[in-house]
Amino acid sequence: MFGLFEKKSPEERLLESLRKKNWDGLSRAYYDLGVAAMEQGDLSRAVLWLSRADTVYSASDKVYKKTSKNRLFHDEIVTDCSDRIGELEDAPLLSNQIVEQIEEKAEELEDIPVRVWSLLTLARLVPVGEKLAALPGCRVLGALGQCVDLVLKSFQEPVSPAELDFLRRVCGGLYELSDAEAFFAGGEVPCAAGAPLQVFDLNALTTLLDIEGFIDGQLRALTGYPNPDDGAVIPCALLPDYWARTAGEDIASIPQVRAELDRIWNDYEWVRSGIDWTQAAQRIDTYKALDVFQPG
Secondary structure: HHHHHHHHOOHHHHHHHHHHEEEEEEHHHHHHHHHHHHHHHHHHHHHHHHHHHHHHHHOOHHHHHHOOOOOOOHHHHHHHHHHHHHHHHOOOOHHHHHHHHHHHHHHHOOOHHHHHHHHHHHHHHHHHHHHOOOOOHHHHHHHHHHHHHHHHHOOOOOOOHHHHHHHHHHHHHHHHHOOOOHOOOOEEOOOOOOOEEEEHHHHHHHHHHHHHHHHHHHHHOOOOOOOOOOOOOOHHHHHHHHHHHHHOOOOHHOHEEEEHHHHHHOOOOOOOOOOOOOHHHHHHHHOOOOOOOOOO
């Protein structure tokens, strides 16, 4: 059976595995696509596919227990996949470079400006979440807009216990989704850029966990246990997995990506100059209505 499976192309095996909910086979198809992309020098897609393989086999105990030598995605491949991902962390890719640049700039700022910088990116992810919330198991993504409003409010006035509980529930829901079949089972919605948007496109830059970490960090700050915000969510509206999957080119040359980079650095200059909360609310309202996929 495995021999017949292997004779099919990785693309064919990917579609078949999604249809049959064969997560072991899906992990192996993503791995094979990643290895092929890496060998061809297509490093953006290598990161895309290998990271997806890693997420699928790591997300489910049932899948992980199957990773023995008589499975399609066995221990040696798991190790090789992790090694390749580690190697690609040093590759000259926009997704790596922007993280380094943001970390450097965030170190120059006080904690609240970094949190507001992060919040501005989260506001741009609100329309993305609203679209994806229509998919089975993804309803929590529709709550990002309310989270943005509450975090903004929390900088200026107390929030109620009920509002704190809401933020905690969203954190829990995001964490659960990051490990759920609904995340990697192929769900997709129409997208203004052309090709459908997949919920699994949020796998890049560990977006779900970075959003969860940002909201949790704000909760900790509000309840007396602050941790400095590391700005991890700031690059997430670049959505590099979508562009690597659909465009097949250096994502830095894509107009929507360039526009998002401009927004990131414009936001940085704005928070660095001093935060006006009325202006912050106006900026956030604009971002919550923005479709980051819409051609300029």
